[in-house]
Amino acid sequence: MTHPSLTHLATQLESEDSKDRMIALASLRNVPAEDAVPLIKKVLDDESLQIRSMAVFALGIKQTEECYPILIQLLQNDPDYGIRADAAGALGYLEDPRAFEPLVRAFYEDTDWLVRFSAAVALGNLKNPRARDVLLDALNSPEGVVHQAAIAALGEIKAVDAVDSMLRFAQSEDWLLRQRLAEALGHLPTPKSISALKYLEKDSHPNVSAAATISLQRLAE
16 A cells, blocks of 8 residues: 555544544555554544444454554453453454463453453464363353353363363253354364264254254364
């Protein structure tokens, strides 16, 4: 992208019209990370929560050395729970191993379920087997969506020894939870996984049965 275009985007990001700022921010997806991040930083404190959210997400995609400390600062200190959740998610996209401890702390200490949900998802993205105990704790969370995140993440980190704990959700009333289980078991090659997937293949919800079939095929390979 030519320099004048960057100058135009920089000007657009300072527009009083939030729609202009949003369009400029979206346009940064075609800009190299080194050029994009300084512009993204312009709107990290925007008055529009939607623009802030987009900017935080962008820092997980446009990766430079600056992104990690900014996201950690937001995760730990931002007063808005949505922004803290976005920061946790973006840290998962960064796949920076340093994020492990801050994400674990966010899971246990943040008072909002959305942040805990995002932290669990991000721990799966980091692919760190040490997340196993945290994710098993997440299975006991009062929120069903946190169970979904934990099950998916246990699959991501290939926590084969967690299969027994996960199987209690095979008869959950929430079909999305059963689908996440079917998908996760495809990463966990054990006899119990195969048995559970054959059961889930007969599920009344087509998404669940399809996910189970795909996972069985993956394990067969």
